[in-house]
Amino acid sequence: MFNVVKKSMQWGDETLTLETGKIARQADGSVVATLGETSVHAAVTFAKEAKPGQDFFPLTVHYQEKYYAAGKVPGGFFKREARPTEKETLTARLIDRPIRPLFAPGFKNEVLVMCTVLSHDLVNDPDIVAMIAASAALTLSGVPFMGPIAGCRVGYAGGEYILNPDVEDMHDLRSNPEQRLDLVVAGTKDAVMMVESEAYELSEEEMLGAVQFGHEQLKPVIDLIVELAEEAAKEPFDYTPPDYTALYEKVKKLGEERMRAAFAIRDKQERTKAIAAAREAIKAELSEEEQADENLGDALKKLESEILRGDIVNGGLRIDGRDLKTVRPIEAEVGLLPRTHGSALFTRGETQALVVTTLGTGEDEQIIDALHGNFRSNFLLHYNFPPYSVGEVGRVGPPGRREIGHGKLAWRALQAVLPPATEFPYTIRLVSEITESNGSSSMATVCGSSLSMMDAGVPIKAPVAGVAMGLILESDGRFAVLTDILGDEDHLGDMDFKVAGTEKGITSLQMDIKVSGITPEIMRQALEQAKEGRLHILREMSKAISGVGQFSVHAPRIETMTVPTDKIREVIGSGGKVIREIVETSGAKVDINDDGLIKIASANPEAIEKAREMILSIVAEPEEGKVYRGKVVKLVDFGAFVNFFGKRDGLVHVSQITDRRLGHPSEVLKEGQEVWVKLLGFDDRGKVRLSMKAVDQETGEEIEGAGGDEGPKGGGRRRSRRKEGAEG
CATH class of the missing domain: 3.30.1370.10 (K Homology domain, type 1)
Structure with missing residues (x-):
């Protein structure tokens, strides 16, 4: 009934298995990947025709964790999986980013990738397994995918890189000082396609070494996927990339001069209007047939890309007049909002983040219900990107995948500098409102968050700054690495390479590639250039606040x-x-x-x-030999019971009340009277023995040599009578 094909290999300390032919046979591609006892099923389906007028590639990636995979029942009233968790959203993005650039140019058929966690052994993180399963399913499906890719996680402890560390070791790096890195690398056999990391002030060389280590470790997995495809892959989908050379040449002839003039405008809003006007002018001069050509959008984008890229590679000057390494002008300000616990406004060029810090108590910690168990988080960072930040009109709803992803990137960048909960027992919530955007708003969030926390009096170990790097890579091998990229340079360039860190080292790295990968040489140059930019930004930030500010009077x-x-x-x-x-x-x-x-x-x-x-x-426990202020709570024949330490009572024997002989304690004491007592010790039953005569009742000062160890050592009437009987 089933035509099962299975391939396995030893990968690190675990066995990796890929299986197809048994589950979801009606999907175009279906693979169950298993690492240890963690299993993820990936199914790929794609439309055999593109929708008329489709002007973008409609790829959708879903990753879903089923609670049954870890033997758990979902929380809440409905007891079933609901909207995607943050982990599910971030993992879907993690899979999407390395595979998206590898589909054939011009392919615009709808593609759906669904990854479902079927089993979780609480040791191997299912996100890496899902990425491998998705790549294998795409490779088998016949869709025009120029893969396969593979991914792995890299740790760094004791000066050594670790392949796929256990979930428990990577759960909270703040509480695991030996582990300094949580890095995910994805790529083809020839080049790295994607990097995502949380680091604890690693040097550029250490980070580059981690990326190269990860790339080497994922190559055998690609070989395994190829072996599986050789036996189980479907026939390639009949797809020929569109040839719009003639249309492009006409568009270039009609509009190059107009488009070049538009790109010469340095103000973003004015430049955007001029580019849109140039596009409309070009369309107006085309025939009706050419205007209706579904490749017209690609032809116009290619013209824009060639102008921007050519100017940078050939002349080294960018559309806003900067050279390759210059960071845009920076303005930083703290303490804007009077009632908040901390606030900062960070502006870099035409990108601006207003970041607000709120300090809460343990009640404000976020409770996270994950497959590997419930845990609490006392550091929250939320990123908002309203339409007005780019001068647009749009719908406003709950946070999208991009907002969740950018917020998590900034969260990772700041983890390394947060104070331990034992020293600063607050829940910290940061909210970044992006009020303007023209490239790298996530890195503006990192800078603004550092300033805002310092303004709130959070004793962070060091300020953190972030910068986004870009790349122009030409087919002849020429390339240019750009510091602090603009939105157009991100849109029309080949790389978005975000680096955040302190003066000492890198705390977060995220890289997305739009070409078939980059070389170690390019990555090394990008890291060094990013370090220069980061140090410059930190110096500019220090002008606003150079150390931890005063704790807000409004904070608990x-x-x-x-x-x-x-x-x-x-x-x-x-x-x-x-x-x-x-x-x-x-x-x-x-x-x-x-x-x-x-x-x-x-x-x-x-x-x-x-x-x-x-x-x-x-x-607390009372200390022997110390003097306490107490209150008489009960008088008995043999002494007085005094409440002297919280709810703790002790006996002052009649012989320890005063130096003279008393017939009854009531001769000098009454219930409710406050007295000074010295704790003489405890009897063999743990009962307390107190003395009043060892303490000056006026001053509360101990009287040297007074008190001693006279009288019964028991704590009650029975022992006192026994002694009296013996004496008689």
């Missing part, structure tokens, strides 16, 4: 204390009764974790201190 104050884990239950109380009483009485927020770390938050320092005292009264 949080203090921490640690209690023994065996005392956690006492602090919480039955059904949370005790901790609720602490919150209600003190007015402070109190949060306690499983390790005994308690966070006390309030804008009022007195409320924090009150809550601290109440907690200490529950968990």
